[in-house]
Amino acid sequence: MTPHDSGFGPDLVEVFGPKHEDGGPELIQLLTPEGERVHHPEFDMDFSAEQLRGFYRDMALVRRVDVEATALQRHGELGIWAQLLGQEAAQIGAGRAIRPNDYVFPTYREHGVAWCRGVDPLHLISLFRGVDHGGWNPKDHNFNLYTIVIGAQTLHAVGYAMGMQRDGVVGTGDPERDACVLAHFGDGASSQGDVNESFIFAASYNAPVVFFCQNNQWAISEPIERQSRIPLYQRALGFGFPGVRVDGNDVLATYAVTQAALQRARDGQGPTFIEAYTYRMGAHTTTDDPTRYRLSTDVESWKLKDPIARLEVYLKRNGYAGDDFFADIAAEADAIGHTLREGTKAMPDPKPLDIFDRVYSEITPELAAQRDGFTAYLESFEGAVH
Amino acid sequence: MTPHDSGFGPDLVEVFGPKHEDGGPELIQLLTPEGERVHHPEFDMDFSAEQLRGFYRDMALVRRVDVEATALQRHGELGIWAQLLGQEAAQIGAGRAIRPNDYVFPTYREHGVAWCRGVDPLHLISLFRGVDHGGWNPKDHNFNLYTIVIGAQTLHAVGYAMGMQRDGVVGTGDPERDACVLAHFGDGASSQGDVNESFIFAASYNAPVVFFCQNNQWAISEPIERQSRIPLYQRALGFGFPGVRVDGNDVLATYAVTQAALQRARDGQGPTFIEAYTYRMGAHTTTDDPTRYRLSTDVESWKLKDPIARLEVYLKRNGYAGDDFFADIAAEADAIGHTLREGTKAMPDPKPLDIFDRVYSEITPELAAQRDGFTAYLESFEGAVH
Amino acid sequence: MTKVTLAKGLNMGLRKAMEADDKVLLMGEDVGTLGGVFRITDGLQKDFGEDRVIDSPLAESGIVGTAVGMAMRGYRPVVEIQFDGFVYPAYDQIVCQVAKLHFRSQGRIKMPMVIRIPFGGGIGAVEHHSESPEAQFAHTPGLKVVTCSNPVDGYWMIQQAIAHDDPVIFLEPKRQYHAEKAELDESATPVPLFSSQLVRHGSDATLLAYGPTVKTAMKAAEAAAGEGKSLEVIDLRTLSPLDMGPVFDSVRRTGRAVVVHEAHVNLGLGAELSARITEECFYSLEAPVLRVGGFDTPYPASRLEEDWLPDLDRVLDAVDRSLEF
Amino acid sequence: MTKVTLAKGLNMGLRKAMEADDKVLLMGEDVGTLGGVFRITDGLQKDFGEDRVIDSPLAESGIVGTAVGMAMRGYRPVVEIQFDGFVYPAYDQIVCQVAKLHFRSQGRIKMPMVIRIPFGGGIGAVEHHSESPEAQFAHTPGLKVVTCSNPVDGYWMIQQAIAHDDPVIFLEPKRQYHAEKAELDESATPVPLFSSQLVRHGSDATLLAYGPTVKTAMKAAEAAAGEGKSLEVIDLRTLSPLDMGPVFDSVRRTGRAVVVHEAHVNLGLGAELSARITEECFYSLEAPVLRVGGFDTPYPASRLEEDWLPDLDRVLDAVDRSLEF
């Protein structure tokens, strides 16, 4: 037996296929980068013109939110901002596939999903401005707060889904009743123990959860190859549930695939892993400088796959939307920009003493003493020039 | 699209095959439970009579070590003992496949592998007696200390293997020079974040490491189904390296498969996952009561697959070993039993003050003060009845 | 009235809590069929079913992380960590998520989770089975940390912790699980959860203990009494928040305090108690607060553990040093 | 002599250490091509190659765990944790493995690992980026914990830590990385690693600070001098082991001590310092040791961080309280 015929089966490249820059043959796509509608044997779907325009509107407006927030950071209004540029289709496709009763666990970059959940973008901005750790009430939107510790939320998602099982809202066959969880994370996050444990728990309990990984090719400066040498979606197979790779720059395909996976979960058929193959067009955050680690030609080649541009071509070419429509969206975007700028500047700062009240459901005597001491200390400066 | 035709490919049972009590068709076997020599298309091997007798001797003697230690625990000489009963073939098969330059990371149950590495069983006993945390010098045996925190050692194994890569002892083609790492863990451990991260690091760096998982069907009281709903060896595929399932009660197959996987690693072809399909015949440890959670019929059916009995049948039936041989082994086992009993009782207790000296490479002044205070305190009792 | 061990008291308390509120779930390794390696959850899966007593995959971060999600969904998970030394894989989830979610959400998310941890040494175990991790949790705002020293407290405190809306690290002195029985009156009114208790009156010095060392302190006080020294003993019970009222009262009377815990002395609870007592009772102190604890070495192999653990003699030695000051 | 920032001092120190010993490796997230999010490892992968400056998968337990294996193989890994709040996934590997392997192996295994952690607040960041985890590591026997407060110490201490045979948690006050420059004389003889340093003489009270708060303490001493109060300042530098000699000397002279750190007060280093000072200097103390630190709440949203962090005024307030005692 030679080393190269070791009995461990065919070479991995044969098993998993060669690396494809464009996502490879396994990529599920319904709309090409050129705006051509293509068909898929399993995930095809009919979309109404209204639906298509809705996708466009969502993507265009969250891009504007993102651009506006980035500018606010540059002007010193925000401490930092994590851009979603380039990932609009992945987020809107997933965000629109969720139903109201479903629950979503975002990372720190899910501005598009937040948008679909009706979260006021100012509530995202307050986090990055340093006013709070996220201004919305998760229960009002079935949308958890952003989680910054990479991957931690995937376990919360599985636990929440296990709660749904216990509440009897999984697999009842009643579409009004059945619900599930959507768990977001990035390609880098896929290396964290927590994320892999969440796969194990989800498989073990057959929990109604869809793992939605935006493979934007980068974890800050590290390329996806550092995290996995095979396509990420195949990770799921080793845990005993299906994985698929969808074109994350194709809002139609992302919607179709996510919707089917969520339905599987609601029906009690357990977890699914979706790898949304996309690209982080911007920096990791506003403090990052991607020119230090990636080629501008890469960025250029991904610009040709822009998620919004391809839908625009498709809408126009098929007469689903006219100039009026695009003008309206542009105006709406401008209005949003205005609201965000004004809202950010008008945002009140939090009050120091509040922090003491939110540590526990009721302040403890020892913390109350600390607060009182601090109150007296602050009062000692009244009128002073400090 | 109906829920049951969701586009996520065929039902998992189809993909992964039904659960097989006996390890399923994927089980690599060279010696059946009945002692029949069978052949395998990839992993077949010729064994000399001497090698076969060696395997038998190893297995019989470590079983005796195990039985003796268990008895010593019952007599109050050890705090606890983790039995290897039933897992002799998995451990001897793997342990004999390792070369001197390779490095091994055991769990707390690898008494058979320790045996192959030349570790004095009294050094294992001292750990379970509470004399030390393992009495051997890892560097003398290229055999790490036992690790009790589940899965932690798999990362150490990958790091050690990465060190070998940097030392230039991987893939040189020189068999005297090339080396690799063998990392042990259990079926339960496969759920730990650390173990999954070790797969990621090993794949990412193509580290020369063989992950050797003894699936003994139980993690204390939890059956393997709680950890994985598909055969464990398939976990590796999702991380991009090969996994195989070998009959862990078949010392020949375990040897052959481990040897091939280690060679792959030494050759620079990266990690392999071996699932040694076996059964924990005894309790989890001497403090466990398995009758609370498993059926005695299960245990009975596995008795028929005993790793030592099948080799004995094979040796006898083919005239590879006669009565003398077996009598010699029995005598050797008795001698070992005697040595262990006497050695345990004669084992000196550690000295309290030693603990202070081994915390750091050199004792710190503050710890020295603590030691000196304790010394003075102990001296204050001289002659007293405390 | 029945006589129960600590193990039984906890088991009965868990049962009561599960009967009282069907949102209460138990999760952990081996808590189901086996009833836990210490049998604290014995019989509960049989009676409440697999949906409420959940055997989990072998992954502590996974257990605590999924429990967080359950709590968000309105459940009240009670997590068992099998041994103290195995809580660390879950440490990130505990300190970054469990402890902070209420704060992060401006009070909108509640985290009514109990994390039960058998802790402390003296059972002749191998490494990682005898740790005392309380200081690390007490240093983390957002968590509460309590420990019971006897069967009656075990019965009541576990119920109170489960009914409480904040996350509680619930430390159980494993050496005491089956040590001795106490009369349990289930119709009594329990002491509030976050309060310390004076368990022996004395006038010469105050011993502060909790969990496994309460017994040691009581024995020391007994022995000291024989030598004409009168020691007061306080069972702290709550480690975060601390209930310093009874401590300050006592130290103001006795003028001396000795803290006894199994955790390493360096940055153990004794440090905080010493600092606070000195801040508040500066002019009453006749001697510095002295600390008796585990040495600042890793927990030793078990043949040495009785040397390493604070015992009656080391407590008395500290008392003498305090009295001689 | 060149003027360098702390970031540059550390970068130069790392380079020196890598030149001095080719067993020294750097590992972490983004430490290679990017040079780390704070650029502390800038240029090192380019000069020492990918085998010695290793970009790792995004998993802190994995990084530290593999570093343990590297150390066993004879390497001297220097691990970068990207931010303080992300050390917790590696906590288990640090406290159960890194800290204990020397002890477990009866001294046969050495663990010459440095874990670099940018720590502390004040940079306007989001959650988990401003933590002060030192007490948890200092409470763990087997680890050593040090921190540098200025560029010169950064340059020398990182080299000393790497050359040291025990695992060192190396805390870098991230707010100071680019704050100001100092003269670096590479031919000077460095102060020993595990020693505290008196950085300002004074007679009325002693300020004990480390890492980011040394600057605050120095400013406070300056301001107090203007009001006729003479404050001595000690930069602790080593948090475990503590170097109490200079502290005791100082407090015996001044009779008063105030500890300043960003970590939560409860069970922070101040507690241990208070306890030890009171034990040793009982009759010299004119006032209890006072503590100024982060409040016992999670680190707040950044718009509140300057209220939360100990500042010049809060230090002076504590000094006044001490002096009035």
Ligand SMILES: Cc1ncc(C[n+]2csc(CCOP(=O)(O)OP(=O)(O)O)c2C)c(N)n1
């Ligand atoms: C546990 C942890 N480690 C490190 C970080 C710092 N960090 C923030 S984002 C990031 C990269 C994440 O990459 P990926 O998961 O691909 O998500 P993306 O940012 O590309 O959306 C890192 C390392 C963190 N937040 N949490």
Ligand SMILES: Cc1ncc(C[n+]2csc(CCOP(=O)(O)OP(=O)(O)O)c2C)c(N)n1
């Ligand atoms: C992190 C951690 N959690 C829990 C334990 C307690 N524990 C010891 S062995 C064991 C089961 C291990 O099962 P498996 O990995 O299948 O190995 P086996 O004991 O069957 O050989 C458990 C839960 C531990 N040692 N470490």
Ligand SMILES: [Mg+2]
């Ligand atoms: Mg990414």
Ligand SMILES: [Mg+2]
């Ligand atoms: Mg097992």
